Amino acid sequence: MKLQGLKVLDLSAFLPGPHMTMMMADHGADVVMVEPANGVGEPTRVIGYKTEDGVSVWFRNIARGKRSLKINLKDPEARELFLKLAAEADVIVEAFRPGVVKRLGVDYDTIAAINPRIVYCSIAGFGQDGKYVNKPGHDLTMEAMAGLVDLNRGLTDDKPASPSIPAADMAASLMAFAAIMMALYRRAETGKGDYIDLSMYDALLAWTPNVLGPVFADNAHPVAKQMRPFGGAAMYRPYETKDGKFLVLGGSEHHFAKNLLDALGRPDLFDYAKLEPGPGQDPLKRYFEETFASKTLEEWSAFLKDVDLCWAPVRSLKDAMEDPYTISRGMVLTDADGNKHLGIPIRFRDEPGRATLSLPAYGADSEALAGEAGLDPAAIAALKARGAI
Numbered sequence: 001m002k003l004q005g006l007k008v009l010d011l012s013a014f015l016p017g018p019h020m021t022m023m024m025a026d027h028g029a030d031v032v033m034v035e036p037a038n039g040v041g042e043p044t045r046v047i048g049y050k051t052e053d054g055v056s057v058w059f060r061n062i063a064r065g066k067r068s069l070k071i072n073l074k075d076p077e078a079r080e081l082f083l084k085l086a087a088e089a090d091v092i093v094e095a096f097r098p099g100v101v102k103r104l105g106v107d108y109d110t111i112a113a114i115n116p117r118i119v120y121c122s123i124a125g126f127g128q129d130g131k132y133v134n135k136p137g138h139d140l141t142m143e144a145m146a147g148l149v150d151l152n153r154g155l156t157d158d159k160p161a162s163p164s165i166p167a168a169d170m171a172a173s174l175m176a177f178a179a180i181m182m183a184l185y186r187r188a189e190t191g192k193g194d195y196i197d198l199s200m201y202d203a204l205l206a207w208t209p210n211v212l213g214p215v216f217a218d219n220a221h222p223v224a225k226q227m228r229p230f231g232g233a234a235m236y237r238p239y240e241t242k243d244g245k246f247l248v249l250g251g252s253e254h255h256f257a258k259n260l261l262d263a264l265g266r267p268d269l270f271d272y273a274k275l276e277p278g279p280g281q282d283p284l285k286r287y288f289e290e291t292f293a294s295k296t297l298e299e300w301s302a303f304l305k306d307v308d309l310c311w312a313p314v315r316s317l318k319d320a321m322e323d324p325y326t327i328s329r330g331m332v333l334t335d336a337d338g339n340k341h342l343g344i345p346i347r348f349r350d351e352p353g354r355a356t357l358s359l360p361a362y363g364a365d366s367e368a369l370a371g372e373a374g375l376d377p378a379a380i381a382a383l384k385a386r387g388a389i
Helices: 016-026 057-063 076-087 100-104 108-114 139-145 167-190 200-205 213-218 254-263 267-273 279-292 297-304 317-322 324-328 366-372 377-385
Strands: 007-010 030-036 067-071 091-094 119-124 194-199 236-240 246-250 311-313 332-334 340-342
Touching (some): 007 016, 016 030, 016 057, 016 091, 016 167, 057 340, 067 076, 067 366, 076 108, 076 366, 091 167, 108 119, 139 200, 167 200, 194 200, 236 279, 254 267, 267 279, 297 311, 317 324, 366 377
Parallel strands (some): 007 030, 030 067, 091 119
Antiparallel strands (some): 236 246, 332 340
């Protein structure tokens, strides 16, 4: 696999870092979850919905294929164990509040002094410096600060709403993954690692090119419901059908509008579709609202089957996961106990990833990892006896 032989120590928690290191594990990296010796470890072990075996679905989908080191980094000898592991690692990921790793003595400068090849990635809400550096927050905080909650205003009530996916978490995960791969690529040439300051806020802002028009062109606040991605275009918004279900038109290119209006026998409305998104398209929106409300979703599915058009029924996440197409793409995997896991989205022709569907018990690999670091049995037993590992 592409990352076979890579050693990763992951001190992060929740979603951005753990999701990213799971992708690395799926492609062959040896990933160690460095979990605090607080009796719980990775918080998602106990958060949210659980399957019959008591395992959190969230944890199952960020922790597979990893090993677990329970450790108290405030214990001097346990910290020395971590530094021994860090001396042989390729990548370290952390997501503490800025300054914490320095106080613990496991910061980049400390690690780089013993392992100059280390690629060290810090993921924080607002990065490692600046006005908001000490502001606590999770995904929704970042989305609110970055303007995305405001963009998520309802088409009818015009009020901001919580986004449906944790875009800041996932943007940070993918940005961190890209940054680490770039640093490893450069290290192959120079022999030297690097430090990555990855801000969730920055990562989210970097994902906004398609909605920045009013801001950068007109120095204006976006009016979400007048913009193409948020319902301002008649050909790019949801519509309710007769049976209370919904479909979306998802392509506002002119040829799609022409194809649909020709099929509906209303080519006379085509000029509205050519206008800029916003109030000018309201007559076409009203026509579509009335028209789609006249038949059931099943009837519209039959009608639109042979029309060259970007459209889709609005499905639930359950519907999507149960679609035979989803299964055929390997995006839902089932383990020996019948528990489901998300599949691997990165598909290589050669050396494809392989999801190891086993999960690490809390601290299950602590003694083995201490042995790999060179500690003798007596030292390991002493650390374990006082709960430091």
